[in-house]
Amino acid sequence: ETVMTQSPLSLPVTPGEPASISCRSSQSLLHGNGYNYVDWYLQKPGQSPQLLIYLASSRASGVPDRFSGSGSGTDFTLKISRVEAEDVGVYYCMQVLQLPYTFGRGTNLDIK
């Protein structure tokens, strides 16, 4: 199965500062159609996960533009331009190209 390696696993951030999470896959997630099948999700405490980014760089409806996704092939990044208190939670990357679909271990973002 495709392994998704996330880093860091813990990310303390000062409000207003930027944050970045890396996700590396064990196989290329670039489809022949030119799209990378990588999603990013945030699970806030006590809530269901929510979609942030799909197809590596497309922001989901209603997601603030301080969130952005980039990358291709095996290396992907989620960036938050200015972290706000409401961004705390666990962030997951997920590949949806190779069965079984797999998640990274998660990055726990909290506020300093």
Next chain:
Amino acid sequence: QVQLVQSGAEVKRPGASVTVSCTASGYSFTSYYIYWVRRAPGQGLEWLGLINTKSGTPTYAQNFQGRVTMTRDTSTTTGFMELSRLTSEDTAVYYCARVGGYTGSEYYGGMDVWGQGTTVTVSS
């Protein structure tokens, strides 16, 4: 509004089976896949499988092959996930989520709507 509403919490004995339901409203049920994901205590998210709600064809993660069954009822716009031969390691919150488009499609849109989660506890 668009929503997925899951069935309530379950407590099961080891070796038993559990069925979780996921009722959709506010959108065309058969235009989206239903994915199932779980999160065990202290663990990350784990994908169990999906069902094509139009054809009824499921696709399961290998780890759950032979133990999981996913079905749907288009008349009630409900998806079902049954997990059998439960052990304590199956204690988790189980989620359903809808997905538009399939892998390989430019219309793939991620798991954009999630159910509220169903807690399944396996204990003797």
